[in-house]
Every structure is written in structure tokens, then in C-alpha cells.
Amino acid sequence: MTAVPVPVSRTGARVERLPLARFTTLGVGGEAEVWFVSTLEQLREAVEAPYRVLGGGSNLVVSDGGVPxxxxxxxGQLAEADLTPDPELSTSDTVVTGWVGGGVPLPGLIRKLQKLGLSNLxxxxxxxxxxxxxxxxxxxxxxxxMFDGLHTLEIVTPGSVRHLTPDDLNWGYRQSDLPRGHVVSRVRLKLRHSTSEAVLAxxxxxxxxxxxxxxxxxxGCAFKNPGGVSAGKLIDEAGLKGARVGGAMIAPEHANFIVNLGGASSADVHALLGLIRERVGVPMELEYELWPGEA
Structure with a gap:
């Protein structure tokens, strides 16, 4: 098979064609052109062509054919966290940090905040x-x-770098209202003083x-809770715990999770999602993001 050529970045970003399965928590997904961007300059170049942003790879089901x-x-710089309090923005009750990159892993960040005795996230x-x-x-x-602990958001397009606050957005349950075509490059956190012991508890x-x-x-969770009713409870009541298609299964531990038993395909997962929607009998809104889109 002839290798698909990849472009050379003029700003020094590393570009490779790779299977996206290695970057997702589900472990499925075909190939795509992957740009590893470490500076705002590289990020602004990368978004000059049609793109998608892949973070921690959770909440995501990627097509077996990848994405175009x-x-x-x-x-790099976009995966670093400056948790030093900003003296001009912090108060006796509130700590506003320096910039935290969009590529920073959330679990490690939460542990660092706990050790510093900083609460909100x-x-x-x-x-x-x-x-x-x-x-x-x-x-x-x-x-x-996340919006419990945000002070400022930096978002990037090819032609601009904008700073927003949560008050600029109509954010809510599992949505930020950020405009499409922007990448969250960095944020400042707004935290409260506590103790490491209290935060850990x-x-x-x-x-x-x-x-x-x-x-x-x-x-992670497949569907949002419809009307405040537990999606997992509805799927369980439909008798679907343990249902399996190929290498994918509705988890016996919690019916709102689909797991990869080994060798699952994106098609297997889509089949289970369709089965759930068919059998539950009420409209179910996905929490997963599907690449390249709804089947």
C-alpha cells in the first residue's frame, strides 16, 4: 500500500500519519494526519486547513476509516501549567492562576491543585x-x-487569539457555548483557598x-441523562446490560458505558448505540462525540 504523504510544517510542528486508536480511551479509530503543536504559532498554522482537536481521547468514538x-x-508550551497566583487578579478569598495549557492532562492537574490546597475543580x-x-x-x-473553576479562556483561530470569560458564554450542562472553529489554547483558573486535606476528602x-x-x-458515559432521569437506569431497565456486538459490550457494571473487550470496531459501538436508542423508547442524546459525525 502506498504511504499517504504528509505536509511539512513551516513553523516546526511535528506531522505524522497515525492510527487514532492509540490516542482514544476506547481504543478504536482509523488513521489521520496528526499535528503535534507546541506553540501558538504552530497552532495558528495547523488550523489554517480543516481540522479536529484530539485531547485526552475520552468521550470520543472515531470511525474505523479515520477522518479526512x-x-x-x-x-510543549500548550501542555504546561503555571499555577502561580496572579497578584493582580487574586484576592484574599480567590486565587487566579497563570496560564494552563489546553493540552494539560486534567487528572494530573487536579492532583497538583489538591496538594496546593486549592479548591473548585x-x-x-x-x-x-x-x-x-x-x-x-x-x-x-x-x-x-470545569466552569466552576474558570476565570479566562484563550481561544485561537488562524486569524485571531481571543480572551473570553465564562460570563461571555451561555454555558451549561456538558456544553460550553464556545464558537465552532476555535481551539481552547489556554485558560486561567479561578480557585478558592482550602487545605490539601479538605480538597482530598x-x-x-x-x-x-x-x-x-x-x-x-x-x-465514558454514552448518553446524557434525559430529563434528569438516569440514562444508565433506563438502559438497564431495557435489559441491555451485557449486550454485545463484536468486540464491544454494554458494561455489566454500569449500563451507560460501552467497553472494548478487545478488537472492537467503531461499527460495533455504533450498533450498540443504535440498539440502545431503539430499545429504551425515549429520545437519548449522545454524550460521546462521533468522528466524522453521526452515522
Whole structure:
């Protein structure tokens, strides 16, 4: 098979054609042109052509055929975190940090904040995302979400770098209202003083609620809770726990999770999603993002 050529970046970004399965928590997905961008200059070049941003790879089901667009991974400077309090923006009650890159892994960030005794984001403990993706979808749990701890958002297009605050956006449950065609390059966090022990106790409490979730390869929760009713409960009541198509299965531990038993394809996962929608009998809105789009 003839290798697909990849472009050479004029700003020094590393560009390779790679299987996206290696970057997703589900472990499925075909090839794409992957851009590893480490500076704002490289990021602005990368978004000059049609693109998608791949963060921690959770909440994502990628087609077996990959995607035609270039796929961006934030690295280097865009994956660093300055948690030093900004003296001009911080107060006796509130700490506003320096810039935190969109490519920073969220779990490691939460642990650093805990050690510093800084509160507001511990409710997101256990979410396997990067900061930019977590902001984009306002990732969270019943105990907290990303917008609880945001002060400023930096978003990038080929022609601009803009700074927004949460007040500029109509954000809500699992959505940020950020305009399409922008990448979250960096954020400043808005946190409260606490103690490392108090923050850890809140993290442990939030994490306890996740103990029943499957430990296998999974993108996370498949569907949003319709009308405040547990999606997992509805799927369980439809008798679908343990249902399997190929290498994909609806998890016996929690029916709102689809897991990769080994060798699953994107087609297997789509088949299970369709089965759930058919059998549950009420409109179910996906929490997963599907690449390249809805089947």
C-alpha cells in the first residue's frame, strides 16, 4: 500500500500519519494526519486547513476509516501549567492562576491543585481528559464541572487569539457555548483557598461514586441523562446490560458505558448505540462525540 504523504510544517510542528486508536480511551479509530503543536504559532498554522482537536481521547468514538481532516494534539508550551497566583487578579478569598495549557492532562492537574490546597475543580476527579477538551464540553460529575473553576479562556483561530470569560458564554450542562472553529489554547483558573486535606476528602467522596464504573477501555458515559432521569437506569431497565456486538459490550457494571473487550470496531459501538436508542423508547442524546459525525 502506498504511504499517504504528509505536509511539512513551516513553523516546526511535528506531522505524522497515525492510527487514532492509540490516542482514544476506547481504543478504536482509523488513521489521520496528526499535528503535534507546541506553540501558538504552530497552532495558528495547523488550523489554517480543516481540522479536529484530539485531547485526552475520552468521550470520543472515531470511525474505523479515520477522518479526512488533520487532527491536532497540543504539546510543549500548550501542555504546561503555571499555577502561580496572579497578584493582580487574586484576592484574599480567590486565587487566579497563570496560564494552563489546553493540552494539560486534567487528572494530573487536579492532583497538583489538591496538594496546593486549592479548591473548585475537585468534582472533576477521575475524568480522563485534557484541559481544552474538558472546557469545550464543560466536563464534570454530579459534584462539579470545569466552569466552576474558570476565570479566562484563550481561544485561537488562524486569524485571531481571543480572551473570553465564562460570563461571555451561555454555558451549561456538558456544553460550553464556545464558537465552532476555535481551539481552547489556554485558560486561567479561578480557585478558592482550602487545605490539601479538605480538597482530598472532597475528591475521595466524588471518586467513590465512580467505583461502580467499568475499568476496561471505554469513552465514558454514552448518553446524557434525559430529563434528569438516569440514562444508565433506563438502559438497564431495557435489559441491555451485557449486550454485545463484536468486540464491544454494554458494561455489566454500569449500563451507560460501552467497553472494548478487545478488537472492537467503531461499527460495533455504533450498533450498540443504535440498539440502545431503539430499545429504551425515549429520545437519548449522545454524550460521546462521533468522528466524522453521526452515522
Amino acid at each position: 481532516e488533520r487532527v491536532l494534539r497540543l504539546t 475537585e468534582g472533576t476527579v477521575g475524568i480522563p481528559a485534557q484541559v481544552g477538551g474538558a472546557v469545550w464540553m464543560n466536563a464534570g460529575t454530579r459534584y462539579g464541572e 472532597k475528591m475521595d467522596f466524588a471518586d467513590l461514586a465512580r467505583k461502580g464504573q467499568p475499568k476496561m477501555k471505554t469513552p
